[in-house]
Amino acid sequence: MSHKIAKTSYGMHMDRRTALFGMTGVAAGAMLVRMSSWAQAAPGGELQVMAWEGYDLNAQLTDWKAATGVSIEATSITNQDDVQAKFVAGNPPPIDLAEYNQAYADLYIRELKIATPIDPAQVPNYNADNLFAQFHDQPTWFADGKLWGSPYIWGFNTLLFNSGKVSAPKSYKDLLDPPFKGKIAIMDDTVSSWPVAARVAGLGAKYPLLTKDELAQTFAEFAKYRDQARVIALNQGELMNLMVSGEVVAALCADPSIMGQAAEQNVTIEMALPEEGPVLWVDAWFIPISADNIETAHAFINQSLDPKVQAEVAMAVVQAPVSKKAVELLDEASRKRIDYSAIDKIFASGLPGIPPRTSETHATYDDWVTAWQEFKAGM
Numbered sequence: 001m002s003h004k005i006a007k008t009s010y011g012m013h014m015d016r017r018t019a020l021f022g023m024t025g026v027a028a029g030a031m032l033v034r035m036s037s038w039a040q041a042a043p044g045g046e047l048q049v050m051a052w053e054g055y056d057l058n059a060q061l062t063d064w065k066a067a068t069g070v071s072i073e074a075t076s077i078t079n080q081d082d083v084q085a086k087f088v089a090g091n092p093p094p095i096d097l098a099e100y101n102q103a104y105a106d107l108y109i110r111e112l113k114i115a116t117p118i119d120p121a122q123v124p125n126y127n128a129d130n131l132f133a134q135f136h137d138q139p140t141w142f143a144d145g146k147l148w149g150s151p152y153i154w155g156f157n158t159l160l161f162n163s164g165k166v167s168a169p170k171s172y173k174d175l176l177d178p179p180f181k182g183k184i185a186i187m188d189d190t191v192s193s194w195p196v197a198a199r200v201a202g203l204g205a206k207y208p209l210l211t212k213d214e215l216a217q218t219f220a221e222f223a224k225y226r227d228q229a230r231v232i233a234l235n236q237g238e239l240m241n242l243m244v245s246g247e248v249v250a251a252l253c254a255d256p257s258i259m260g261q262a263a264e265q266n267v268t269i270e271m272a273l274p275e276e277g278p279v280l281w282v283d284a285w286f287i288p289i290s291a292d293n294i295e296t297a298h299a300f301i302n303q304s305l306d307p308k309v310q311a312e313v314a315m316a317v318v319q320a321p322v323s324k325k326a327v328e329l330l331d332e333a334s335r336k337r338i339d340y341s342a343i344d345k346i347f348a349s350g351l352p353g354i355p356p357r358t359s360e361t362h363a364t365y366d367d368w369v370t371a372w373q374e375f376k377a378g379m
Helices: 016-022 025-041 062-068 081-088 102-111 172-176 190-200 212-229 236-245 258-265 294-304 307-317 324-329 332-337 339-345 364-378
Strands: 046-052 071-077 097-101 148-160 185-188 228-234 250-255 268-272 279-288
Touching: 046 212, 062 294, 081 097, 081 102, 081 268, 097 102, 097 212, 097 294, 102 279, 148 294, 148 307, 172 190, 172 212, 172 250, 185 190, 185 212, 185 236, 190 250, 190 279, 190 364, 212 364, 228 236, 228 250, 228 258, 236 250, 236 258, 258 268, 279 294, 294 307, 307 324, 307 332
Parallel strands: 046 071, 046 097, 185 228, 185 250
Antiparallel strands: 097 279, 148 250, 148 268, 148 279
């Protein structure tokens, strides 16, 4: 994806522990064959992973770790910029895998050159039979004859609300009503917050190619939401705690993964799909330039595309799998939440990018970062 193009176009619950220890007969033999294939790939040692909270697959890969002896040391991402910051400085740490939002593909692959190619031969689950067409060999991840990123989860950040305290908002603008004063949260997440800021300013169709005047207009409008907010939440954990306590009743644009965590504390958080639309995204794994356990990184990527793993992580974080074979393994609620038969329509309008690094006519990425910092300072 070019950062000078606003959107990217496309051609467009199984318990694994029970499965491992309780299978008999042919099924058990199949599991042994699978474990043998893991051993043949020779993964092992410690794998350093950077991932969003809850997305590191530590829980979903329990059986694989036990069979291979791999241990996963995960570092949480609070903002996508956390990732590239690790690798653009001198002497980057030996991180073997990291997540990136599709909007950052061109930045990571072509500009900063912090990603190394993935060998598809070591990732047999990366194939057209397993993956929806939107995630296989698309230019966002596959370019110059090389695979740079492996998509493994997608979904949307959207308006979340405590249904025990407020009714479902129909628009982001509903959060400006007096009952929400001091009771909403904004996420400190540029990937989702910037597109929403442009939308509420009436400039969503132009994002990320806004002029500097339009950038100023965007944050002048978004300041109304900041003045209505209790907090700009640093991460999902902070947001979840505030919503469970009742201090916050709605979040402008957040990750639905907190819904399950809140339910464990008897608080019902629901999604609303505002008329301005949610922020669609796809996350992929990439192997950074400083990786030193590359073979195991490939094995991890391959397991991340296993249909059962795909289904488990999608249900855990309330998002969607990239594996079409995983859909039938989802529980009923998860299958009904998204119409997978309409995936072509869902992706038809493309995915949001990020502002250009340099431009004569548009506000640059650095301009947006400066505006965002000033916006937060006004809290």
